[in-house]
Amino acid sequence: MKKFRKINSIGYGTKVIGIGFVFLLIIPGIIRILSCFHSWSGYVPIMKGSFYLGVAILLLFGIWLGIELTQDRYINRYYEKHKNEKIPLGENHYECQACGNRLVTGEDESCRVCGIKFRSNEQKNRNE
Numbered sequence: 001m002k003k004f005r006k007i008n009s010i011g012y013g014t015k016v017i018g019i020g021f022v023f024l025l026i027i028p029g030i031i032r033i034l035s036c037f038h039s040w041s042g043y044v045p046i047m048k049g050s051f052y053l054g055v056a057i058l059l060l061f062g063i064w065l066g067i068e069l070t071q072d073r074y075i076n077r078y079y080e081k082h083k084n085e086k087i088p089l090g091e092n093h094y095e096c097q098a099c100g101n102r103l104v105t106g107e108d109e110s111c112r113v114c115g116i117k118f119r120s121n122e123q124k125n126r127n128e
C-alpha cells in the first residue's frame with residue numbers, strides 16, 4: 001500500500017494564496033507607487049525579490065495541491081474498487097468496506113447496516 005501524506009489544504013489554502021498575491025502584486029505595487037515620489041536604487045531589487053517570492057509561493061502551493069488531489073483520486077478509486085468487498089477479520093468474520101460494520105459473516109450477501117451488496121469471489125476475480 002502506498003504511503004500517503006496527510007494534506008488538507010482546505011483550511012489554509014486561501015491564506016497561502018493570499019500571502020502569495022501580497023508578495024506577487026501588493027508589495028511590488030506599493031513599491032512602484034513609492035518609487036514615483038522618491039528615487040532610490042533599492043526599490044527595483046526589492047520589487048523583483050518580492051515578485052519572485054510570490055511566484056515561488058504560488059508555484060509550490062500549486063504543486064502541493066496537485067499532490068493532494070492526486071492522492072484523493074487514488075484513495076477514492078481504491079475505495080470505489082473495494083467497497084463491495086468483505087475484508088476478512090478472522091474466523092468467519094468480515095468487515096463491510098462501505099460502512100465499517102464488523103458483524104458481517106461469510107454467508108452474508110449484503111450488509112445489514114448499510115445494505116450494500118457484497119461481490120462474490122468469482123465476480124471479484126472476473127473484474128481483476
Ligand SMILES: [Zn+2]
Nearest residue numbers: 096099111114
Ligand atoms: Zn455496510
